[in-house]
Amino acid sequence: MPDDGRPVIAGVELGGTKCVCLLATGPDDVRDQVQIATTTPEETLGEIRKVLARWYQGPGFSALGVGSFGPLELDRRRPDFGSIVTTPKPGWNNTDLTCLAEGFDGPVGINTDVNGAALAEGRWGAAQGLRSFAYVTVGTGIGVGSIVNGQSVHGLGHGEAGHVRVGRIVSDNWPGSCPYHGDCVEGLAAGPALEARTGRRGETLAADDPAWEMVVQALGGLLHTLVLTTAPERILIGGGIFAGQEHLFPRLRQALLRSLAGYATAQRIAGMIDDFVTPPGLGTMAGPLGAVAIGAKTP
Numbered sequence: 001m002p003d004d005g006r007p008v009i010a011g012v013e014l015g016g017t018k019c020v021c022l023l024a025t026g027p028d029d030v031r032d033q034v035q036i037a038t039t040t041p042e043e044t045l046g047e048i049r050k051v052l053a054r055w056y057q058g059p060g061f062s063a064l065g066v067g068s069f070g071p072l073e074l075d076r077r078r079p080d081f082g083s084i085v086t087t088p089k090p091g092w093n094n095t096d097l098t099c100l101a102e103g104f105d106g107p108v109g110i111n112t113d114v115n116g117a118a119l120a121e122g123r124w125g126a127a128q129g130l131r132s133f134a135y136v137t138v139g140t141g142i143g144v145g146s147i148v149n150g151q152s153v154h155g156l157g158h159g160e161a162g163h164v165r166v167g168r169i170v171s172d173n174w175p176g177s178c179p180y181h182g183d184c185v186e187g188l189a190a191g192p193a194l195e196a197r198t199g200r201r202g203e204t205l206a207a208d209d210p211a212w213e214m215v216v217q218a219l220g221g222l223l224h225t226l227v228l229t230t231a232p233e234r235i236l237i238g239g240g241i242f243a244g245q246e247h248l249f250p251r252l253r254q255a256l257l258r259s260l261a262g263y264a265t266a267q268r269i270a271g272m273i274d275d276f277v278t279p280p281g282l283g284t285m286a287g288p289l290g291a292v293a294i295g296a297k298t299p
Contacts, residue, residue, distance in 0.1 A: 007062040010055055011291030012048055012100060013113055014068040016089055016140035019044060020288040021051045023061060026041065027124050027282060027289055031059065034172055041095040048100055056104055063107045065295025066097055067116030067287065068112030069141065074154055077231025082110045088141065088179050088186075109298030113137075115152040116290025117280070118145030123293050134232040135280065136162075137287070138219070139239035142186040145290075146230045155228070162186045172214055188218040191241055203240075207247040215241075216248065220255030223277065227260065227269070240281040253277045 006025040013020045023032040032055065036047045040212060055061055061256040071087060073080045082098035101108040111119075118135035121127040126148070127135075135145040142162030146153045153159050163184040177196045178187030187193055194202040198211050205211060219237075226232055242248055253273045260266035269276050 007296070008060065009063050009292045010052055010061040010063060011065045011116075011288060011293075011295055012052070012067070013116070013287045013291045014038065014044075014066065014097070015113060015287065016047075017068050017281050020203055020291075021046060022292055023289040024053050024289070024292050026292070027285060033288070041092055045095075045097075046097060049102070052100060053103060058198040059213070061106075063109070063295040063298055064101055064104055065116065065291045065293065065298065066100055066108070066110045067113040067291040067294055069099055069143070071114045072097075072110065072112055074158055083126060086180075105267060107295070107298040109294040111152060111294045112143065112145065112158055113287055113290060114143035114145035114156070115147075116130055116145070116294045117238070117282075117286040118236075119152065119293040119297060120233060120282055120286055120289040122147055122150075122247070123296070124282060124289065125286060126236055126278060127168055127234055128281075130233045132230065132232055133234045134226050134230060136219075136222070136226075136235060136237045137239035137285065138189060138191075138237065138241040140191050142190050142222075142239075144226065146226070146232070153228070161222060161226065162190075164222065164225055166218055166225070169217050172217075174213075174214075185218045185222045189215040189241075194241070203244060205279065207245070212245075212248070212251070216251045216255050219252055220259050223252070223256045224259040227256070228264065231265075234275065235277050236280040236286075237277065238283070238286055242279070243284075249277065249279070 011022040019036040021034040024030040034051050071085050073083050084092050084095045127133040132148045137143050144161035146159050159289050176183030176187030177193040178184050
């Protein structure tokens with residue numbers, strides 16, 4: 001335990017391309033950080049278990065939090081609780097993540113990586129003091145963590161708003177890259193979609209590249225959907241696609257206002273638009289700290 005009494009948490013953020021293991025009490029007290037490439041389930045989870053075993057033997061930790069790409073089964077009443085189910089990532093369907101807790105007898109929390117990032121932003125970042133907000137990550141995939149009245153949204157499964165279908169630019173007939181839905185938001189605006197459409201990675205595209213118009217259109221539709229369904233007080237947007245692409249935020253704010261067209265809370269949002277659609281306060285650490293937040297929230 002640290003001097004101020006905060007528990008040390010082991011967090012595992014399992015992403016589509018890399019995994020980050022974090023031993024910490026919070027953003028101001030990170031004890032260790034290890035990055036592992038996401039390859040096959042056997043190899044990746046095996047490497048993570050080695051890190052956790054080393055930490056548990058010394059210096060130790062009091063809880064384990066796992067934030068993973070999904071979709072996940074999060075109903076503890078089901079026999080496949082803690083498993084990745086029908087994911088677009090090849091080879092990872094039906095992968096059991098509860099194996100990461102083997103040898104550890106403390107509390108274990110499992111949630112989606114984006115729900116974890118949202119919880120971290122509410123605890124330490126740009127959503128402190130808010131009861132309802134959303135965290136959107138745009139990278140290898142598009143995920144949305146929705147917090148409503150202080151809790152991540154679960155029911156029959158969990159939210160997968162990155163796979164909603166939205167209105168498209170009339171002249172755009174590209175089929176999209178999602179293996180399940182084609183032109184859902186992820187199939188139009190995630191990193192693989194940009195690369196499939198343009199032949200180049202998103203970070204190499206100039207700010208005036210016409211492909212960004214399609215991204216802004218799709219993400220604007222996603223934000224419209226969030227505003228009118230979960231009623232967030234703020235929407236935070238992070239992920240690799242937004243790194244170094246500052247031009248996207250003002251364009252996306254205007255796209256949301258155009259899409260809402262003055263309806264419902266649109267005028268209130270317009271008056272605070274720069275604070276309503278904003279980067280995460282924790283930056284690139286939102287995801288890894290999200291796993292820590294999941295562990296800290298676990299009873």
